[in-house]
Amino acid sequence: MRQRSHVTTVTALVLRASAWGEKDRLLVLVTRERGRVVALAQGAQRLTNRLAPVAQTGVIATMWLAQGREFERLTDYRILGLPRRLRQDVVALTAFCLVAECLELATPTGVTEHGLFDEVIWFWERLEAGAPAVKWLVVAQVRLLWHFGLMPHLIRCALCGADLEQDAVVFAPSVGGALCENCARSKAPADGEVFPNAVLQALYALWQQPQLIDTLTLRPLSWQQALLLLRHHWRYHLEVTGKAWRVWQQLSAPTQPLRVRRG
Numbered sequence: 001m002r003q004r005s006h007v008t009t010v011t012a013l014v015l016r017a018s019a020w021g022e023k024d025r026l027l028v029l030v031t032r033e034r035g036r037v038v039a040l041a042q043g044a045q046r047l048t049n050r051l052a053p054v055a056q057t058g059v060i061a062t063m064w065l066a067q068g069r070e071f072e073r074l075t076d077y078r079i080l081g082l083p084r085r086l087r088q089d090v091v092a093l094t095a096f097c098l099v100a101e102c103l104e105l106a107t108p109t110g111v112t113e114h115g116l117f118d119e120v121i122w123f124w125e126r127l128e129a130g131a132p133a134v135k136w137l138v139v140a141q142v143r144l145l146w147h148f149g150l151m152p153h154l155i156r157c158a159l160c161g162a163d164l165e166q167d168a169v170v171f172a173p174s175v176g177g178a179l180c181e182n183c184a185r186s187k188a189p190a191d192g193e194v195f196p197n198a199v200l201q202a203l204y205a206l207w208q209q210p211q212l213i214d215t216l217t218l219r220p221l222s223w224q225q226a227l228l229l230l231r232h233h234w235r236y237h238l239e240v241t242g243k244a245w246r247v248w249q250q251l252s253a254p255t256q257p258l259r260v261r262r263g
């Protein structure tokens with residue numbers, strides 16, 4: 001007699017839903033109960049399939065998962081949140097995908113992290129409520145670095161603890177973040193890059209108070225510099241692929257006149 005397969009229930013956000021084989025979708029989930037989970041939604045490439053509505057990037061749902069041979073199988077679900085903005089706004093979708101990539105790479109499997117999950121849902125709600133994508137991307141990434149124990153030093157020297165008073169600060173992920181002038185000179189880390197101190201201070205403030213996403217204003221260039229700093233830091237710690245990042249850079253580049261070659 002075959003044993004009934006073991007079914008578990010999770011609260012999940014779909015980070016990625018990729019085509020898998022001819023008919024299925026493979027879902028990468030961040031869950032409240034079990035960290036990162038990969039699950040197969042059988043037949044979900046067909047729009048009329050029962051699982052198709054939940055097998056979409058950015059959906060939040062309660063999911064019932066059964067043990068499968070290679071992956072767990074999605075057997076049933078109840079939708080808790082459907083992304084609307086992500087389906088209409090390619091910039092917001094790209095920002096989400098950048099954060100989703102960090103979550104996919106850094107979230108451990110089999111670990112209960114209510115704090116992380118609840119904050120991810122808070123960020124999902126802010127994005128859906130219309131938060132500017134660039135600000136959202138900066139704040140979400142700073143908070144995730146902290147959740148994953150990768151938070152860099154921003155307002156004090158990573159090596160000697162001195163306050164940073166200079167206008168331009170060397171930031172080097174390999175030594176843990178920002179450096180004072182003395183340490184930057186004596187240690188001169190190979191991955192050091194220079195950023196305005198004001199950008200580091202803004203990142204520190206946003207880490208402490210993510211609600212500042214609604215009120216903090218910086219020049220557009222400063223937001224871009226903050227993103228570059230965060231990118232620099234993530235790349236040192238994780239094997240980020242950069243696919244979503246390239247799309248982001250294309251979308252946020254100043255509009256150039258189209259040069260269409262006529263042959």
Ligand SMILES: [Zn+2]
Pocket residue numbers: 157158159160161162179180181182183184
């Ligand atoms: Zn120092």
